[in-house]
Structure formats: structure tokens, C-alpha cells
Amino acid sequence: MDAPVTEIIDxxxxxxxxxxxxxxxxxxxxxGMEIHAQVLSKAxxxxxxxxxxxxxxxxxxxxxxxxxxxxxxxxxxxxxxxxVRTGLGLNAKINLYSVFDRKNYFYPDLPQGYQISxxxxxxxxxxxxxxxxxxxxxxxxxxxxxxxxxxxxxxxDQHPDYSYVDLNRxxxxxxxxxxxxxxxxxxxxxxxxxxxxxxxxxxGTCDGNMEQGSLRADINVSxxxxxxxxxxxxEIKNVNSIRFIGQAIEYEAQxxxxxxxxxxxxxxxTRLFDxxxxxxxxxxxxxxxxxxxxxxxxxxxPLKLDAEWVEQIRATLPELPDAKKARFIEQYGLTPYxxxxxxxxxxxxxxxxxxxxxxxxxxxxxxVINELFGRLRKDGLSxxxxxxxxxxxxxxxxxxxxxxxxxxxxxxxxxxxWTEGGDPEKxxxxxxxxxxxxLSAIEKVVDEVIAANPDKVEQAKKKPNVAGWxxxxxxxxxxGKANPKAVNDLVRKKLGIS
Numbered sequence: 042m043d044a045p046v047t048e049i050i051d052x053x054x055x056x057x058x059x060x061x062x063x064x065x066x067x068x069x070x071x072x073g074m075e076i077h078a079q080v081l082s083k084a085x086x087x088x089x090x091x092x093x094x095x096x097x098x099x100x101x102x103x104x105x106x107x108x109x110x111x112x113x114x115x116x117x118x119x120x121x122x123x124x125v126r127t128g129l130g131l132n133a134k135i136n137l138y139s140v141f142d143r144k145n146y147f148y149p150d151l152p153q154g155y156q157i158s159x160x161x162x163x164x165x166x167x168x169x170x171x172x173x174x175x176x177x178x179x180x181x182x183x184x185x186x187x188x189x190x191x192x193x194x195x196x197x198d199q200h201p202d203y204s205y206v207d208l209n210r211x212x213x214x215x216x217x218x219x220x221x222x223x224x225x226x227x228x229x230x231x232x233x234x235x236x237x238x239x240x241x242x243x244x245g246t247c248d249g250n251m252e253q254g255s256l257r258a259d260i261n262v263s264x265x266x267x268x269x270x271x272x273x274x275x276e277i278k279n280v281n282s283i284r285f286i287g288q289a290i291e292y293e294a295q296x297x298x299x300x301x302x303x304x305x306x307x308x309x310x311t312r313l314f315d316x317x318x319x320x321x322x323x324x325x326x327x328x329x330x331x332x333x334x335x336x337x338x339x340x341x342x343p344l345k346l347d348a349e350w351v352e353q354i355r356a357t358l359p360e361l362p363d364a365k366k367a368r369f370i371e372q373y374g375l376t377p378y379x380x381x382x383x384x385x386x387x388x389x390x391x392x393x394x395x396x397x398x399x400x401x402x403x404x405x406x407x408x409v410i411n412e413l414f415g416r417l418r419k420d421g422l423s424x425x426x427x428x429x430x431x432x433x434x435x436x437x438x439x440x441x442x443x444x445x446x447x448x449x450x451x452x453x454x455x456x457x458x459w460t461e462g463g464d465p466e467k468x469x470x471x472x473x474x475x476x477x478x479x480l481s482a483i484e485k486v487v488d489e490v491i492a493a494n495p496d497k498v499e500q501a502k503k504k505p506n507v508a509g510w511x512x513x514x515x516x517x518x519x520x521g522k523a524n525p526k527a528v529n530d531l532v533r534k535k536l537g538i539s
Contacts, residue, residue, distance in 0.1 A: 052182070052223060055267040058175070059225040063298045069267045070294040071274070072230050072260065073222035076237060077215050078247040079191070079255035080123045086190045086214035087114030087157065094253050098196075098207040106212040108152035113340050120214040121344065122354060123246040124164050124188050127216055129355050130244045131183050133168025137348060141188075141341045144333045150193030150206050158217075160335045163187035164344065170240070171363060172232040173381065181233050182221035191215050210254075216247070222261065222271070227287040227294075234258060234283050235385070239362050243387050251281045258286055262293045264301070272297070273307040277314050277321055289314040293321050365390055373402025382410055388424045389414075395431035396438070404438055412455055428459050436465040445475050449521055475522070480531070483515070483523050487531045490514045498536065505538045 060067035085092050088105040105112045128135050140162040143155040165186035172179050193211035197204045218237065224230045238249035238256060249256045258281075263274035275297070277289050292314075297307050312321040337343075360368070362384045369380040369390075383406065384390045392413075397405035413434065417427060437454055440446045446454060446469060454465055454474065469475055490511055491498060501507040511532045516523055 051271070052180075052221075053225060056225065057267075059229075060267060061264070061294060061298060063302050065302050067267055068264045068294075068298050069269075070225060070227075070290065071222050071263045071265060071271055072224035072226075072290060073274075074220045074224070074230065074233065074261065075259040076218040076220075076234065077191075077257045077259070078127075078218060078237075078241055078249075080120045080188075080214035080216055081245060081247055082117060082120050082123060082214055084117055084119075085212040086117050086120050086188065088212055090212065092213045094250075094255070096209055098205070098209060101209040102211065106152070106208055108154075114157060114338075116341065116344070117214065120188065121164070121346075123214075124186060124216055125346070125351055125354050126244055126358070127218075127241065127246045128165030128168065128186055129351075129358055130240050130246075130361060131165070131168040131170060131186070131218070133183050133186065134166035135346070135351050136162065136164055136166055137346045137351070138162065139164040139187075139344045139346075141338045141344070142335045143338050144189075144335055146333055148192065148195075149204070150195045150208070150211065152193070152208065152211065156190060156192065157338055157341070158189035159187035162343075164346075170233065170236055172229065172236050174226070174229050174232050179223070179229060181223045181229075184219040184221050186216055186218045189215050189217055222263075227290040230260065230290055231283050231287045234286060236362070239385055239387075243359055243361055245359075251283070254281060257281050260286060260289060260293075262290055262297070263307070264294055264297045272301075273309050275307065275309065275321075276311045278311055278324065280314050282316070285314060285316050288316070288319055289321055292319060296321065359387075369393075369402075373397055373406065375402060375406050379406045379410060382414075386424065392424055392427070392431050396435050398435070400435060400438055401442070404442070405435075408434060408438060412452065416455075416459060428462065429455065433458050433465055440465060440469060444524060445469060447521060447525055450474055480527060483519070483527050484531055486515050486518050486523070487511070487528065487535055490518065491532075491535055501536050501538065505533075508532050508536055508538055511536070 055069055057067075060069055080086070082092055084090065085103075085106065088103040090103040090106055091101040093101065105114055125135055139159060141157055142160040144158045144160070145155045147154055163185045167185070168183035170181045170183060172181060191210050191213040193206055193208040195204055195206055199205060220233070224233060241247040241256075242249050247255060251257070257279050260277040260280060261274045262277065263272040265272045275293060277293060280286050280289055293312070300307055310326050311324045313324045314321050365384045366377070366380045369375050369383060370377060375383070383393045389409070393405060393409045396409055413427065413429065417424065434455075437451055437458070440454070441448060441451045454468060457463070457468055458465055494511075497507060497510060501511070512525070512528050515528045515532065516525065
């Protein structure tokens, strides 16, 4: 962790469910994270060059990014606004006075020989993010959020004798979000990154696309005996998948436990995670803040924000996941679990609200979560790519409520709309899918089934559950078009079952 060292306070009570059982007794894993989130901005932090992902190597590079002599950085006000917006979304303190520093180190893809970052006086201070794991709500403290510029990219696999440098990413604005060591399991760490990514996407300050590197995690892992002092931590750099985050933590925690139980000492170091082998490996000894020789950047004045401007940004914040979840539970009568699933993605939450407009919220949630999400996962599509629109799904729900189609027919209709499109109401009419609600017609089929199965009638009188067999036969005879409730009521009446 390159942020200034502050007093670390342990706020969590040891919980046995998080303990890892070793050969010599239980261990507790302690996790803190540094999340690098690329600011959603068209231009870079200190230049007007494009911050767009991709492009031919070295085509999104200004003279400032390439560190040409005499080129001075100019702060991008929109990136500052995005950082403030993020801080507000994390329930964090906005520092009206902050300073940019030079973090000095040499690497081929860092043309200046230093990174412009923030050290002792960041733009955002302490905040809190709440996560849910196994039904428990856990607060994860945010230590700070600071703005910094990204480095370029070294490419090592295009030539056996050379490495190449692509500066397209150099100077892109990053928000480094540093947590307190409040997480105690791989599941909690995964839940935190998922929740943070959701918040950033709601705010529109980072797209959260980990596969493109716009959200990356450095993970600090240590182990201790439950309730004991913190152990020596190792940092796992640049993990770019929530699944890999979990795997890296589990491997690293066990590695440290094995070392300690064999009488060894854990060395503080920086490590990399190899997803192919599912293990971490040593990268270098861990640097401390003094290794970087931080000092205020002489080319940039301190950043002074107006309190009124900050409040104007606060007034534009969207409804965030926790507030939306509480409203979904209150307004639509959803379970906490269903509400959590729906608010995990803003586009999915918006889709649900469109479907639920003027309808039963629980029915809408059931269709969105079980049928729509299930089919999207199966076909590898996002909610934005759904072949079934919110309007079409709403009409299917309406047809079920009106009794025009049964639940079984509704699923068939959903499949037709998914593959062929069209108006659900017209499809039902044109294909003769309407449910039979004429009691006299249903009664005629019930009488026929009962007359044809006198032995089953005798069984049903002794075992009322056999009535379900008659219902199934009637539904089969009517090709599933008979109203199931009407069939059930008539069968029980005819069999004399109360």
C-alpha cells in the first residue's frame, strides 16, 4: 500500500465462520485493497489526448503524455468532478484542499520518470461501503481516494529479443480507492469489489470493465491467530477479475499459513497472481512510501474546491444501490435477496422498473430474475441485448394475470417472443394459445376423464392427492389450454374431495 501509513485500528470481532483451520489451530485472514478505477472521461488527466480504450499503439499520445521537454500538465476539471462524485457516492469526506505529488520511480512505460499522484493530501478522505455476505451486513472502511495518472503498457510477447512500449494509456486518469483492512475472507473481498463496481457504474464515473483493465485490484493479504496482532502482509498486484481475486486470496492466505506453521517468517513483498496455475509468485520486495521520494509537483498548484460546487455535484447524484434496494423492498414488496439481485446492475434495475410499472412487483421480479436473467446467461447476452423488451415482458405478465394464458403457456410465449419477436397479445390470438375459461367446456372434459378411469376415482376417494392425476389428464386433453384453477376446482368437486 503506497498511501501514507496511518494507525490501523481493528474494527472487526473475530468470527469463527471465517477462520481457516491449520495444522496447529485456526487462522484469520486480513484483507485490505487498493482499487484502481479508470475515470470515465474522454480526455486524460493532464492533457487533451483521447482516453478511449484501444486504438493503434501510440496514437492517443500528446506531447505532455510523452514527457517532451517544456510540456506542462493542465488539470482536467471533469476528472476532478468525477473523483468528487465518486467520493460522495462512497459516503466519504471531500477534501476542499488537496495536493498533487510526484511519485518517483523508473520504468520504461513511464516517460516522465515519475507518476503524478496524491500522497498526504488526497481529494477524498474516509468513507464507508456496505457489503452483504451470508445474510450479514459488513461495513468496509474507505481510507482515501486519490487521483493519479496511469502509466503506459509494456508489451513483451511480440518479439523474442525486444519489448515494446505503448503510451496510449499513459496519463489516463485513475482513482485509487484504498480500503481499510476490514475484510476477513475471499468472499467478502469479492463482494466488496462487486459492490464498488456497481456504485461506480451507477455514478457513471468508471465503466468497471475489468477485462479491459479499467478496474484493477491490488490486494493486501496477511494472516494472524484470531484476535491477535496483524501479521506481515503481502500485496498481490493488478488482479483483473472478481473470480481471480477470490482465488488469489485463498492461495496467498494458505501459503502464508504453511510458512508460519513450519516455523518460517512471511516476507513483506509484492506478488503476482498466475491465473493459469492458480497461485501467487514473488515479483519484488515491497516498497515503502519513502522509496518513491514523494514531493509536491512544482508544475501543479494545490487543488482548491468550492464547497458550493461540491454540493451542486451532490444534488445530481443518482439513486444508489443501497437506497434503490430499500425502495424496491418497500415499494414492490420484494425480498431483500430479489432486490439485491435486481439492483446489482443499473440497467437491470431500470428494466425491472419498466416491467413493474402498474403491475404486481413480485410477479415482475420473478419473471425478470428467473426467466429473463436465466435466458440471458444461457445465451451470453447483457440486459441491453435482450431480445425481449420490458414492454413485451409486461404484456406476457398481463396475459397471465387476466387468465388469457396459463403460466406454462406464458413460458412458451416468452420463448416465441425471444426467438421471433412480435406482440405477445397478437401471437396468443393468431396461434390459438388462449386459455379455455369456459366452465361448461372444461366440465365436459373432466366428466370424460372421470368416466374413463373408475379405478382412479376409487383411489382418489381414499387418497385425495390422486386428484392431481385427474388434473394432469384434463390439462393434457385440452393441450394445456384449460384454466388450471378451474380444472382443479371441478375435479375436486366431482370427486367429492373438499
